[in-house]
Amino acid sequence: MGLADDPVIAISGLWMNYTDRMVLKGIDLKVYRGQIIGYIGPNGAGKSTTVKIMLGLVEGYNGKVEIFGKDIADGDVSYKKRIGYVPEVAELYDSLTAREYLTFVGELYGLGRAEADYKAKKLTTLLGLEKSYDMRISSFSKGMKQKVLLISSMLHDPDILFLDEPLSGLDANSVMIVKEIFASLAARGKTIFYSSHIMDVVEKISSRIILIDGGDIVADGSFAELKEKGREGTLEDIFNQLTGFDKYRDIAGEFVAVMQEQEVSSYD
Numbered sequence: 075m076g077l078a079d080d081p082v083i084a085i086s087g088l089w090m091n092y093t094d095r096m097v098l099k100g101i102d103l104k105v106y107r108g109q110i111i112g113y114i115g116p117n118g119a120g121k122s123t124t125v126k127i128m129l130g131l132v133e134g135y136n137g138k139v140e141i142f143g144k145d146i147a148d149g150d151v152s153y154k155k156r157i158g159y160v161p162e163v164a165e166l167y168d169s170l171t172a173r174e175y176l177t178f179v180g181e182l183y184g185l186g187r188a189e190a191d192y193k194a195k196k197l198t199t200l201l202g203l204e205k206s207y208d209m210r211i212s213s214f215s216k217g218m219k220q221k222v223l224l225i226s227s228m229l230h231d232p233d234i235l236f237l238d239e240p241l242s243g244l245d246a247n248s249v250m251i252v253k254e255i256f257a258s259l260a261a262r263g264k265t266i267f268y269s270s271h272i273m274d275v276v277e278k279i280s281s282r283i284i285l286i287d288g289g290d291i292v293a294d295g296s297f298a299e300l301k302e303k304g305r306e307g308t309l310e311d312i313f314n315q316l317t318g319f320d321k322y323r324d325i326a327g328e329f330v331a332v333m334q335e336q337e338v339s340s341y342d
């Protein structure tokens with residue numbers, strides 16, 4: 075293991091294209107222990123692609139990606155035991171109960187079955203799912219499924235958590251608990267790297283915000299630092315300024331106008 079101040083993630087010159095389009099254009103990034111990174115950008119900016127490359131799920135990139143000081147292209151996948159992942163659209167095994175699913179995932183991460191079951195039961199109870207532990211996931215609401223996913227990513231006490239829209243579907247009480255869990259994990263030196271489109275959440279919980287647009291990083295710093303660099307207003311305002319977007323009123327106006335069109339002379 076590296077020194078305490080070595081980066082846990084070091085990306086240099088990361089380029090990625092899918093068939094015809096360059097998605098990432100030379101991303102350089104170092105992430106350290108204890109950071110809560112909000113990785114944001116417009117739809118299609120390449121956030122999930124970056125995360126999937128780090129997880130070893132997408133190949134064919136150019137550049138260097140080091141996790142815990144090791145190049146992931148070297149073929150040693152042992153780093154995956156020290157990371158947790160919550161994808162945006164998850165393939166939960168709906169026919170399994172929460173107990174079955176979580177003990178299965180716990181075992182994949184190297185926990186013993188009894189240990190995984192013990193931890194999973196306690197964690198689901200803490201998130202208010204005690205009565206559902208032995209129910210099939212297919213009967214769960216969106217928020218309940220999200221809690222199962224969050225627990226599955228943390229059961230093995232990973233050093234880095236990658237999360238896509240982590241608070242999706244959670245009620246206000248659960249949001250407060252999960253935000254507090256992230257802060258507590260970061261204080262213990264864990265790294266949280268997440269994407270979200272909910273700017274007021276990103277503004278409040280990130281220690282560092284990284285904005286990508288057009289395949290490259292266009293802003294990187296704490297919310298206070300982004301404001302100091304002459305950007306005005308909320309993170310939503312800063313996001314819109316940096317991505318050169320000021321047409322939302324016009325677009326919304328046209329959208330509603332089309333919805334309400336009564337007599338259309340031609341459908342061309």
Ligand SMILES: Nc1ncnc2c1ncn2[C@@H]1O[C@H](COP(=O)(O)OP(=O)(O)OP(=O)(O)O)[C@@H](O)[C@H]1O
Nearest residue numbers: 092093095097115116117118119120121122123124
């Ligand atoms: N498997 C794939 N094959 C071809 N193109 C892909 C593939 N996955 C992603 N892309 C393209 O790469 C670009 C970046 O996609 P990505 O999912 O990384 O964006 P994102 O920033 O996570 O977007 P969102 O905010 O909508 O989740 C998009 O143009 C998308 O169409």
